[in-house]
Amino acid sequence: MLDQDDRLDLMLAGGRVLTLDREGTDLDPGRVGVRGGGIVLVEPDEGPRPKADRLIEAKGQIILPGLVNCHLHAPMTLFRGLADDLPLDDWLSEHIFPAEAKWVDPDMVYWCTLLAAAEGLLSGTTCMADSYFEERAAVRAFQESGLRVVCAQGVIDFPAPGVPDPARNIEVAERFCRETADRGGLITPAIFCHSIDTCSAETLRKARGLADRLGVGLMIHLAETKGEVERCRREHGRSPVAYLDGLGFLQKNVVAVHAVWVDEDDAALLARRGVGVAHCLESNLKLGSGLGPMTMLRAAGLTVGLGTDGPASNNDLDMFGEMRSVALGAKGAARDPTALPAGEVLRMATRDGARVLGLADWIGTIEIGRQADLIVLDADAAHLTPMYDPVSHLVYAADRSDVRHVIVDGRVVVEDRAIKTFDLARVMAEVRRLAARVKTAPDDHAASG
Template sequence: MANDLLITNCSLLSEPGGVIGHRSFVEIGAGRITAIGPMSSSPEPAKDTVIDAAGKLLLPGLVNAHNHCAMTLFRGLADDLELATWLKEHIFPAEAAHVNPEMVYWCTLLAAAEMIRSGTTTVADGYFFSGQAARALHDAGMRAVVAHGIVDFPAPSVPDPSKNVTTVAAFLDQWLGRSPRITPAVFAHAPYTCSPQTLRRAKELADQQGARFFIHLAETQAEQALIIDPQGSTPVRHLAELGILDENCVCVHAVWLDDYDLDLLADSGAAVVACPHSNLKLAAGIARIPDLLGRGISVGIGTDGCASNNSLDMFREMDLLAKIMKLRPLDATALPASAVLRCGTTEGARVIGLAEVGTVAVGAPADLIMLDQRSPHLTPFYSGDLLVYAAAGSDVTTTIIDGTVVMHDRQILSIDLAKVYRQVAPLSEGVRRFAAHRPKPAVPVR
């Protein structure tokens, strides 16, 4: 479909918590929104470039601020385990055996299909063979920040850990400026898998190249005891002591924070990504998102890899985040739906370094989704809060990224899904055989 487009007769939610404009139009040209308004002022449509969106709600595409896309291959491989066992006894061995360039390309495409079908237009990925992930997300038509992983042990695309930072430097050189939709970045896995020296070098590289720096941080209560050569008494203080905690640092999870950590984060300008499903499934804990937002810290929302979720549906993620945050203080006002929707769109985009994205405004990139409002669970539709508390990814009918329609009437136009299934099938057979020969985790019977 052509890049220039006119969407007519839609209901329009241009910003979270805003008023829904009924019978509106949105005009798109060269990948950006060129005009918005009521149908009475709609421009004359050119042939073949009109989508009649009567009965549809148009809103910004969702931003998944933390994912390991290729882990679609490991969905359901090891459930009901705490983080250390899950990671060391199941995920790391499976990755060592099955992660290769081909796997990353096809399994990232599989993730892209799931995300496009559930209304995510932008994703921040962190994994290995990131050139293949970048290629897959580019081919899928998605907007993405693709961060190459760094650990201090042999990794799938970096068998020699002494080359971990230089490998990422080469990836940045390859992808900086190559695609307007793909932004390369740096992903230091965690302070318990990266030494202080590695963390410093990785952050220096990110800063020098103007690339975003991501790190899993303060995910579990046990993390502090596992940190390699701790420089502070908490994971946040460790990063602060290393000089890493600043406005170019994105802390993923940030569950276990004391009040001083919160102040350090706020003063540093670092951002946080909340991954509520992953934190609950791995029994990591419940983050202090209202406290973070209350201190002016930017917060995005991520699904994390779908092996620890097990879904990439951001509607599901927003619903859980809004509800779970009410539980700790027993306060139903602790985190309103509109604030969560903001974290899932504009704020999430800002967190991952794409400040222009996540909004429906003239001049903004045209990353938009449409939901079918003619559904029992979305009738009546009084406010955008319903998007958090009732809507699901399966309500999304149309996904537009960079002005291009990548899904319409739930048919993905940018990915040959049948081919993806064909390519993933033998890969998953290999994982099935691998899992069958591994010792089963002991499941306590209570």
């Protein structure tokens, strides 16, 4: 507990505090005290307030844990809207992979990652899991942004940005993880194996070995399309999940991204191995991959977080939009309006997402001892009036533009809807400069998108 004369670094007070703790504590009005980046006080806003160096008065506002985006490819902001309305395989091989080969370099990754960080922060995301190439430049951008991020260096068996020789992909990932771990701060390194279609069994085994040696997490696009499952059954005689398990790949620190085409046996196996799932519904819908059996996966005991996937297949990084789509999609898929109630979807976007990324001891709820990753929404808006249940509004009615303040690790990163850590206008100008080159390139994909 807080001593009477202990001074806080920051206090948010007067708003409705949804802690999302196990008991679902809802303080109206409540206050949250922060010191040294951590939460040291959560209580009703009654009686004399403790002294704080800085006070955020949140009357008429909702305070909740920051949203956790479990999967994206941040630098792909450059390719937002470049090629839409195409099947996944054509989209990747005819448009995205060639554009990446041509345009991805550390300069592009740095600026386009800052743009993704801005979009995420302004829409209430305080933690992201990014998976891409040239990830060292992404780390630089994320550190400037003030976001909390799991940064995963890509591993793929063909020449990739920053890894012209695929034989060295594990070596590059190892160097990245070691350097990033040494930097500390809010960035956690990890390894991203692109998919079972683009990584050989040998590469997947080596990545598993590297993750074990370094104690880092592994992410992989898994069972995204029906075609992937059919190819895997043809070539390996079993499902993608069973195939990966046979390689020893599946363990507690693995994030299975998508898991759209998994059956009950796959789900049971993933649950036994302690694998977390990143559900990226809007990307799966846009690429026509399917809805995914999220109700079945959760019933099997799996922890499912939400992700936007990259801005080229969504096409935004809006976790409020994602929550709404997930809640509606689950009901439509099950033809059952009781499937995935709003409260469960909000937990998937916060607490469960933190668990999927191995960060549940630090973030995902507003509780004493957790890090102060908090967002404050304006509730005084036409589309949020009246308010019987704030949880319902957050999932079904709120919009990312309702996010007013964002705090990461106790630092106010967004104040009154403005980024405080870097110059967003400059970042947008730099990304437009890069996009102008993509647009005017002679053999370019923009023409066919």
